[in-house]
Amino acid sequence: MSIKVNNPIGKKHRQETSSDRFQWIGKRVPRIDGPEKVTGELQYMTDRSYPNMVWGKVLRAKYPHARITNIDTTQAKVLPGVICVLTYRDIPGFNGFGIVTPDQPVLCEDVVRCTADAVALVAAETNEIAEEALNLIQVDYEPLEVVADAEYAMTEQAPQLHPDGNIHSHVKINNGDVNQAFEEADYIFENTYYSPRQMHAFIETEGGWGMLEEDGVLTIQCPGQYAYRDRLQISRALGLNPESIHVISSPNGGAFGGKDEITVQIYLALLALHSGGRPVKIHLSREESVQAGMKRHPFKVQVKTAAKKDGTIIANQVRAVADTGAYASLGPAVIALAVEHACGPYKIPHVDIEGFCVYTNNGIAGAFRGFGVNQVCVGIETHLDMTAEKIGMDPIEIRKINAYRQGETSSIGHVVKSSVGTHQTLDKAQNCDLWVNRASYKKQPSEPWKKRGVAVATSFHGVGMGIGTPDYGAASIELLPDGRLKVAVGCEEIGTGNGTVYAQVCAEMLHCDMSDITVVQGDTSETLDGGTVTASRSIYTGSKAIATVAPQMIQLLAETAAEILHTPAKNMEIENSTVIDKKDPSNSLTFIEIYDYLSKAKASTKVNGHFYLPKEKEEIKGSGGAPHHIYGYMTHVVMVEVDTLTGETDVLRVVSIPDCGRVMNLQGLEGQTEGGAIMGIGYTLYEDVAIEEGYHKTKNFADYIFPTIRETPEIETIPVEDPEPTNPFGAKGIGEVVMIPIIPAIMSAIYDATGARVRHLPATPERIFEAMKPMNKSAPISSR
Amino acid sequence: MKVSEMEMISPTSVHECLHALTDQQKSSRLIAGGTDAVVRMKDRNWMPDIWINIKGLKELRYIREDASGLHIGPLTTHTDIVKSELLQSKADVLTFAAKEVGATQMQNMGTLGGNLGTASPAGDTIPALYVLDAHIQLSSLHQIRSVPIKDFFIGPGKTVIKPDEMISDIVIRPQEKNEIGIFEKLGPRKAQSISIVNFTASLKIKAQTRQCIGGKLAFGSVAPTIIRAKKCESMLLLDPLDEHMIQNIAKVAWKEVAPISDIRASANYRKDMASALLERGLYRLMKRWENK
Ligand SMILES: Cc1cc2nc3c(=O)[nH]c(=O)nc-3n(C[C@H](O)[C@H](O)[C@H](O)COP(=O)(O)OP(=O)(O)OC[C@H]3O[C@@H](n4cnc5c(N)ncnc54)[C@H](O)[C@@H]3O)c2cc1C
Numbered sequence A: 001m002s003i004k005v006n007n008p009i010g011k012k013h014r015q016e017t018s019s020d021r022f023q024w025i026g027k028r029v030p031r032i033d034g035p036e037k038v039t040g041e042l043q044y045m046t047d048r049s050y051p052n053m054v055w056g057k058v059l060r061a062k063y064p065h066a067r068i069t070n071i072d073t074t075q076a077k078v079l080p081g082v083i084c085v086l087t088y089r090d091i092p093g094f095n096g097f098g099i100v101t102p103d104q105p106v107l108c109e110d111v112v113r114c115t116a117d118a119v120a121l122v123a124a125e126t127n128e129i130a131e132e133a134l135n136l137i138q139v140d141y142e143p144l145e146v147v148a149d150a151e152y153a154m155t156e157q158a159p160q161l162h163p164d165g166n167i168h169s170h171v172k173i174n175n176g177d178v179n180q181a182f183e184e185a186d187y188i189f190e191n192t193y194y195s196p197r198q199m200h201a202f203i204e205t206e207g208g209w210g211m212l213e214e215d216g217v218l219t220i221q222c223p224g225q226y227a228y229r230d231r232l233q234i235s236r237a238l239g240l241n242p243e244s245i246h247v248i249s250s251p252n253g254g255a256f257g258g259k260d261e262i263t264v265q266i267y268l269a270l271l272a273l274h275s276g277g278r279p280v281k282i283h284l285s286r287e288e289s290v291q292a293g294m295k296r297h298p299f300k301v302q303v304k305t306a307a308k309k310d311g312t313i314i315a316n317q318v319r320a321v322a323d324t325g326a327y328a329s330l331g332p333a334v335i336a337l338a339v340e341h342a343c344g345p346y347k348i349p350h351v352d353i354e355g356f357c358v359y360t361n362n363g364i365a366g367a368f369r370g371f372g373v374n375q376v377c378v379g380i381e382t383h384l385d386m387t388a389e390k391i392g393m394d395p396i397e398i399r400k401i402n403a404y405r406q407g408e409t410s411s412i413g414h415v416v417k418s419s420v421g422t423h424q425t426l427d428k429a430q431n432c433d434l435w436v437n438r439a440s441y442k443k444q445p446s447e448p449w450k451k452r453g454v455a456v457a458t459s460f461h462g463v464g465m466g467i468g469t470p471d472y473g474a475a476s477i478e479l480l481p482d483g484r485l486k487v488a489v490g491c492e493e494i495g496t497g498n499g500t501v502y503a504q505v506c507a508e509m510l511h512c513d514m515s516d517i518t519v520v521q522g523d524t525s526e527t528l529d530g531g532t533v534t535a536s537r538s539i540y541t542g543s544k545a546i547a548t549v550a551p552q553m554i555q556l557l558a559e560t561a562a563e564i565l566h567t568p569a570k571n572m573e574i575e576n577s578t579v580i581d582k583k584d585p586s587n588s589l590t591f592i593e594i595y596d597y598l599s600k601a602k603a604s605t606k607v608n609g610h611f612y613l614p615k616e617k618e619e620i621k622g623s624g625g626a627p628h629h630i631y632g633y634m635t636h637v638v639m640v641e642v643d644t645l646t647g648e649t650d651v652l653r654v655v656s657i658p659d660c661g662r663v664m665n666l667q668g669l670e671g672q673t674e675g676g677a678i679m680g681i682g683y684t685l686y687e688d689v690a691i692e693e694g695y696h697k698t699k700n701f702a703d704y705i706f707p708t709i710r711e712t713p714e715i716e717t718i719p720v721e722d723p724e725p726t727n728p729f730g731a732k733g734i735g736e737v738v739m740i741p742i743i744p745a746i747m748s749a750i751y752d753a754t755g756a757r758v759r760h761l762p763a764t765p766e767r768i769f770e771a772m773k774p775m776n777k778s779a780p781i782s783s784r
Numbered sequence B: 001m002k003v004s005e006m007e008m009i010s011p012t013s014v015h016e017c018l019h020a021l022t023d024q025q026k027s028s029r030l031i032a033g034g035t036d037a038v039v040r041m042k043d044r045n046w047m048p049d050i051w052i053n054i055k056g057l058k059e060l061r062y063i064r065e066d067a068s069g070l071h072i073g074p075l076t077t078h079t080d081i082v083k084s085e086l087l088q089s090k091a092d093v094l095t096f097a098a099k100e101v102g103a104t105q106m107q108n109m110g111t112l113g114g115n116l117g118t119a120s121p122a123g124d125t126i127p128a129l130y131v132l133d134a135h136i137q138l139s140s141l142h143q144i145r146s147v148p149i150k151d152f153f154i155g156p157g158k159t160v161i162k163p164d165e166m167i168s169d170i171v172i173r174p175q176e177k178n179e180i181g182i183f184e185k186l187g188p189r190k191a192q193s194i195s196i197v198n199f200t201a202s203l204k205i206k207a208q209t210r211q212c213i214g215g216k217l218a219f220g221s222v223a224p225t226i227i228r229a230k231k232c233e234s235m236l237l238l239d240p241l242d243e244h245m246i247q248n249i250a251k252v253a254w255k256e257v258a259p260i261s262d263i264r265a266s267a268n269y270r271k272d273m274a275s276a277l278l279e280r281g282l283y284r285l286m287k288r289w290e291n292k
Helices: A034-039 A074-078 A127-136 A178-184 A227-238 A265-272 A286-292 A331-341 A373-391 A395-402 A422-431 A438-442 A498-509 A538-565 A591-600 A666-686 A742-754 A765-776 B014-022 B037-042 B078-083 B085-090 B092-099 B104-109 B112-118 B126-131 B230-235 B243-256 B267-291
Strands: A002-004 A054-060 A066-072 A082-086 A118-124 A138-143 A167-175 A187-194 A207-212 A218-221 A245-248 A280-283 A299-307 A313-325 A350-359 A450-463 A472-479 A485-489 A517-521 A572-575 A578-581 A588-590 A606-612 A630-643 A649-659 A714-717 B007-009 B028-031 B050-053 B063-066 B069-072 B135-139 B144-148 B153-155 B166-172 B179-186 B197-205 B212-220
Touching (some): A054 A127, A054 A265, A054 A286, A066 A118, A074 A082, A074 A127, A082 A127, A118 A127, A118 A265, A167 A331, A178 A299, A178 A313, A178 A350, A187 A373, A207 A265, A218 A227, A218 A265, A227 A245, A227 A265, A299 A373, A313 A373, A331 A350, A331 A450, A373 A395, A373 A450, A373 A742, A395 A422, A395 A450, A422 A450, A422 A630, A422 A649, A438 A630, A450 A742, A472 A538, A472 A591, A485 A498, A485 A538, A498 A517, A498 A538, A498 A666, A538 A578, A538 A588, A578 A591, A588 A591, A630 A742, A630 A765, A649 A666, A649 A742, A666 A714, A666 A742, A742 A765, A765 B267, B014 B028, B014 B050, B014 B166, B028 B037, B063 B085, B069 B085, B078 B092, B078 B104, B078 B112, B085 B092, B092 B126, B092 B197, B112 B126, B112 B166, B126 B179, B179 B267, B197 B267, B212 B230, B212 B267, B243 B267
Parallel strands (some): A054 A280, A218 A245, A313 A350, A485 A517, A649 A714, B007 B050, B028 B050
Antiparallel strands (some): A002 A517, A054 A118, A066 A138, A082 A118, A207 A218, A207 A280, A450 A630, A472 A485, A472 A606, A630 A649, B063 B069, B135 B144, B135 B166, B197 B212
């Protein structure tokens, strides 16, 4: 995708601080793709159509666990209008995919392990004919015992779903001696927490286009989160040279991690090889997306925490079991991150943390904003509040006592060298209106039987990949004939507004107007491989990559101008898309003139650059990749109102206090903090995909409840800017942590309001009502 | 049967529509706002040979009053109901219910006739029609009959409408001067949600007092069809409706309902919520009464 920058900067300025030295960075800049998105001019890829197109469909497994004894496609193949019917026999290369462990068959051969499994593909003249053809494919199954529970899966009796057993990964971090600490503790809190199977619920379901071009190039247009890795996985399944595959993965109608793994790219590629050069479209219905798409891992987390009377937490023991469904995808990485973050941004001396990534027949779980931290932040934050209540300490104070500072040793035992903003975020929380005046807000419930509560929570989230996964960024800048600059970064635009920041950075570095920048993202023929748009990394990585390559462009411009003007290059300066001789300002050349000169000389007008993300040197043994070098920190303050008659809970106010290093674009940051807060509210109060015995009980958005505008509270953003030294602008990442501490904050606010603790999320009205029952003996509430 | 093989006709008068319904060669179904019909077609539950599109029949979209009561045309949308001053003053409870159907888009497209036609136990306007003693007028080419609302539904999704009939009018009694209503809905969220339980009340109250002199209470989504809470209704008359009295009635409410457990809520919670919504509803109703 390429987008022109039209209306570069908004009028609204906040009180500028450190960013004053920048012209573009840190300003409240409207999104460069805003007008196109608002007017609908920018189409979803899945809304496009082509003359001569054909429709593809996927036959999913009928059972959550069964042996396939026969697949007969004869009848489907002869149905008029059917172009091809494909099974595992038609896969030229390796029949599997998966980001780390490719254990998921492209098309199942002998066994199906969940109802997301694909068994056959059809291409036909119309969507309806394709659908009809699916019904004509005869698959004979022998149903097998369904593994519906992760802890059952870990037992000897459970059928083994994969050759290496059902425990796909087991990671641990141990520090100090928890048993000793439990003996020395003044208080011990021990609880079990259950988390929901949240759905990404992007507005654009999985889909895209496959086309075999006349020159033999296979073009896959499919919204994704890492075009180069998608290309690799496609090429592996097709046995094709990656160079002959062109993947376009941006723009994207929402992803949140749910399009990190292969969605339909390989199906599109296979069908495109059999459709006689006609473009093939697959677009999942919402129902198919619910059944086949990735979900967040549901966790069971047992937490035992030891505290002293002075408020210090001296030990934390965590056992987390994650249901990864039938295939690994990024499950092991999710579990590793959960273990890394399970003790919060604190310096607890004795910890014993372990996590299991376990196969079941419950669909497939994978990457999702927060990546394991959402599930584990709840235990430590709740136990901090319990300790504070026991000893009569302020909830913010107890967090300050326990939170590490830059240079201190974290709970997982590494010295944190990068920026740490926890204390600043807690200071801001302590001084925000909602916290300062919480007592008076709590006294004003909207109706007499309603109760209000205010609570705070803090958390953190690693930025970029941990140890063991290559992590690099890349960008290119090209001078165009009209004197504009095209900046190309691999990281897709998945809705976050990263492209706007790329334009800001390029304009800043090259001293031109943002409207002179064109941004290209997510296209293997246009952008270099610069890693994924995941792990809260695309602002940190993209901005640094552009800053790495920009000096080369400056050099190219200056040297070319020097050559033309016969002046030393060191005298050259760039201003307003013009190269000027400092010594003699009348001596200048526009970017257009420089382009003309270079193009006549047949010289390249494009520069490329890349860099490696900083990493910790030593991995914590057995942790699966911890620690990260950089973390983003975050505190939330929330106010809820609970209807004690029904258990209905409204989040009334949210104060979102991110430490994101330098704020690159305040408007973009607010987009993240607000969207993250709403997603966190959904996670805590509403959302869950129900699966029973391997079958989805939740079918579509009619029974998957997520917040609407009526559940959206007032959200205030108070950024803390603790600059990260390894980014040229001081930026860190923010995409995930913005939805994390709000989860325990809402849970604690419900407790603050009612005295009831809900440990099984989502905290639906029914669960809250049940938890309140013991509290309400004397209250004016009807009871049976 | 494929969706693309379905036919749709759009009659230009009620008479033409009834003619089309009389043709029993092919299966047919009316489509008004389509907010239920299209969803069920997509799920392949409603797959008639012919859709009879009545959205354009302006003669069935009206709200008016005459000696026999308030008349609402079946094609009246929920938005029409919410905005009607006549209904706000004489059938407040129906306007409150219509305001809770889905959200704005559904209220603009969805019709009262469609809400009745779908006959969901969770249909939000239906309890209001119970407490307002609605009569549903059914027309066929050769006959017009009037069915009291309590006889109209025979089970979830089932009504007494015959294949050649359509709803042609909905008649309700106007509320009296001293009558005031309330609609309470508990769904999994505030907008676009199906009722877990809903509760409707319309009470006559003696001027300047809290003494109820007659009232009707109905619950939705707690049984195969709407339930009138007769025990609670008789309790309404015993004492002035102060907080204590309201709680006493609420304590009985759960016994009047017969809910099931499903993915949205357990039967026990629904029972508790029958009590809770009655308590909350009557409390809110009396508060409005006092401020009147
Ligand atoms: C997102 C969403 C949210 C919703 N939320 C709610 C809610 O909160 N509460 C609620 O009660 N409903 C809700 N609904 C259901 C629906 O909107 C209502 O039931 C609406 O009133 C249906 O009216 P309609 O005109 O769209 O009916 P249609 O879909 O056009 O028809 C529904 C049925 O009624 C029949 N019918 C229509 N008109 C007549 C007539 N004149 N005579 C005989 N039969 C007729 C049709 O043949 C069909 O069987 C929701 C639906 C959606 C999609």
